[in-house]
Amino acid sequence: MAEPTRRDALKAGAVGAGALALGSCAKPAMAGTLDGADWRRGHMIRDGKFPAPNGAEPRVGILIAGGGVAGLAAAWRMKAAGFDDFVVLELEDRVGGNARSGRNPVSAYPLGAHYLPVPNKEAVALRRMLQEFGMIVGEEGGAPIFDPYQLCADLEERLLWRGGWQEGLYPASGLSREDEIQRDRFTQAMAQLRNAVGADGRPAFAIPRVYSSADPAYTALDKVSFAAWLDDHGYSSPVLRAYLRYCCRDDYGTEPDDVSAWAGLHYFAARRGWAARGDGDRELTWPEGNGRLVSLLLEQTADHVRPAHSVFAIAQQGDEAVVDSFDHKAGSSTRWHASCVIVAMPHFVAARVAPAHTGKGRFRYAPWVVANVTVNRHPKGRGVGLAWDNVSTGSDSLGYVVATHQSASGGDGPTVLTWYLPLSKASPPEARKLMMTRTLAAWQRIIEDDLLTMNPDLAGAIDRIDVWRWGHAMISPTPGFLTDPVRTAAIEARPPVLFAHSDLSGLSLFEEAHYRGVVAAETALAHLGHSFESLI
Amino acid sequence: MGDPVRGDEDGAEPGAPASLAVILLVSVLVVATCGLIYELLAGTLASYLLGDSVTQFSTVIGSYLFAMGIGSYLSRHVRHNEIGVFVRVEILIAALGGWSAAGLFLLFPIVEDFRVALYALVLAIGILVGLEIPLLIRILRHRFAFRDLVSNVLTYDYIGALIASLLFPLVLVPWLGMIRTGFVFGLANVGVAVALLLALRGRQSVGRDLAAALIVLASLIAGLLAADRIQRWSEVAFYAEPVVYARSTPYQRIVITRRGEDLRLYLNGNLQFSTRDEYRYHEALVWPVLGRIANPKQVLILGGGDGLAAREVLRDPRVSKVTLVDLDPEMTHLFRDVPQLAQLNRHSLSSPRMQVINGDAFRWVREASGPYDAILIDFPDPTEFSLGKLYTESFYREVARLLAPAGVMTVQSTSPLIAPRSYWTVASTLEAAGLSARGYHAYVPSFGEWGFTMAAHAPPGDTVILPAGLRFLTQASERAMFDFPPDMARRPTPVNRLDNQALVRSFAEEWGHYDG
Known part of the structure; x- marks a missing residue:
């Protein structure tokens, strides 16, 4: 395939010369939008500027406050149990939280979370959902068979390292002897931890997190930072540390200094995906990312969901919960009476809405920018061909995933690249400020520069860049988070006010949100005396 | 002035x-x-x-x-x-x-x-x-x-x-x-x-x-x-020969060259056919399949936007409809509308018995419904991960669903001489998808020794009825195509799946080795 390379070089040369000749002309503005979680509605809650509720005060069995993955999972669980007396109130115009997605004529694409690893054996409720959604298509030797069309197709990952693309995300060439020794030592240590069992007979690390061992040998890891743990264990190889930093930022949007060793190791030691045909280490993914799961959850529960409704106050009155919400379309507030409320909001919002029931605690959030870049031809590059996930060792971004990776087979046509950047270097408030003040054009320039550095072959191929900002994209599992009394109390809350969010796990994972939603739903159903068979 | x-x-x-x-x-x-x-x-x-x-x-x-x-x-x-x-x-x-x-x-x-x-x-x-x-x-x-x-x-x-x-x-x-x-x-x-x-x-x-x-x-x-x-x-x-047409479509680079009577089509720099010997390739692709079917009414061609396989199929009066799915509208327009090229495929793409669908076959087969009596798969070689998806077990399962109970299909499967492991991977993969597979090969000078894989719900037999007027295939030479000397003989291979792309990997290895 020497010929296209030469032709591309030729084209790039011609374009370059043209750009030079036109140097003095202003470049036309790049098409795109600047959007994000609706912070105006969020700030209304912070500032408490809502009209007092008036009119009828509706009564409902269970009220779910928040239509992210935890809230929708709770709703799904109630439907599955044949329970219909519930309502989901969501602040945004669209449900899904950070698993939301977008779509343009080229492809659907994620706005945030974009894959779900094959679940561990302990994730019973999640597996039930995947079965219902046709993602598990059978059984072989007792283990589930996943739909091959929804498992991430090969090539899954490639890394730009030393001027060329290689398979996998760990640099495979140019390593010193010491780099190799430490890499192998780390790999072995993680393999051991993956199979380690605590004194209580539970796995050291599990997903959902709640199934992890409470053995202090492991929970003590929550006290130190991941970076300190690596130092203590003699992991100094710059290549290894750069890779581990990538992993921390990828999963938590946070630097290794700010992540607990427990969370840092959880990333490597908790996945024991259970599947037939050796598919246990694979991921499910879709063009729209986890937006697929959201729309399937919504399909079953849409009648109960009210978007553009901010829940701004929750209190307990006797045995019931009183919930005040504001309808952004009607501009009026309503007071609800519920036998039970499930607070399925990010915890920093929950702390403002239900101050009598929880506090601020040590919840810290990583801001992210996600850009969807529509290109009129596929990226290429020296070395191995385009993968689903494409990462550069030379970039501070996490690279890009290809939206059409699963759905198309042919050619070099247009596609959408979803580009991820956790703003992990500055403190979260500073980063949020920067994120909100930077203009669309400035973001587009940064993103275009980053992409063209990775893929100079995309020169002239970028049609539009749509930028999405998440001020509070993910919970950061900072050292000490596990023992935060606010977190523990929220987990142990009893009806009529329950909490359900992946924030409570300290891990921004679909599995955690789903688990929290299901647990809260089952607790609420039991409280109401509705009979069901537990999935926990 | x-x-x-x-x-x-x-x-x-x-x-x-x-x-x-x-x-x-x-x-x-x-x-x-x-x-x-x-x-x-x-x-x-x-x-x-x-x-x-x-x-x-x-x-x-x-x-x-x-x-x-x-x-x-x-x-x-x-x-x-x-x-x-x-x-x-x-x-x-x-x-x-x-x-x-x-x-x-x-x-x-x-x-x-x-x-x-x-x-x-x-x-x-x-x-x-x-x-x-x-x-x-x-x-x-x-x-x-x-x-x-x-x-x-x-x-x-x-x-x-x-x-x-x-x-x-x-x-x-x-x-x-x-x-x-x-x-x-x-x-x-x-x-x-x-x-x-x-x-x-x-x-x-x-x-x-x-x-x-x-x-x-x-x-x-x-x-x-x-x-x-x-x-x-x-x-x-x-290109060694004068280029007479070159165009970049959103999907590929199409180049046509011509020296004297020899017209050649290249896609992304890879030779697709030469008019000197394409009849050998297309007769071998089409007739072993049509010759084994009692009444091939519905024929599906996946790929083959040059219309040459369709030309062979349309020679068969028993065929009432041909459905051709090719990704690139530019290709099918070119071979339908440019007189010189349409002459090569005897205007197969504008035949009233022909339906051309421009779409990604990977998506199309999942939504299509059969049955088709004959299915001819003529995709470019699996040089990239994206193309490799068209040779996977998942893809063949969908194709098998479209194939009539007594239908027969074939797949162009690269060279069994240069890339024997890749070649036999296609057979293993078709078998994993629940079909019976049988390899055969033909010598096409522009390509060298070239391989095809026939598949059906039941093992395909030896009896074949060929029409008169073929330039390459006879009863005897057709039978000989199914014989593999030791250097091309079947060997154990993995199944090509979406999540392992075994074929793209072995193809790159075997052809890379061949190219030096």
């Missing part, structure tokens, strides 16, 4: 230095040679890049001569400073003519319509060259009697033409190549301009013209030195 009230008042009047007249007469010879060289370059390039040399040469020469006529006509509007205008014309011709060959080579792969660029250049150079002789005659009119002047100028003009027409095929093209030839003659044009400017230096201000001439001179020398690189950059140098 000049001031209309000023008459022609200057020119090389008697007071001008004698050296000027000599330079001017020599320049007649030079500009005549250069003018013809540019014309020959454009004609040769056009026939090389667009094919059909008779048409290209006569239209290029015709346009060029006509443009010269325009130039001669326009010369009447030059009312003063004829020598200054002549110098500028020379500088412009040097730039345009000198870069013409290199420019056309470089433009060819990137412009939408190459003909527009070609004829614009031919017209521009022709107009400028057409200005030269009338201006020279007027400049020299005071030096010679009119009778001698016309005789001298036209004599040198025709001698120059003879020199050019002999040099071009005998020396320039074989020794310098077209790109360097352009630059060398551009240097001659700008040399005339520089010599005249130096001779005129005392009489009028020449600074600006001299600077322009020197810039052009420098660019031509740079071009000359970089000629090899330009040649390498130019796509057409990649």
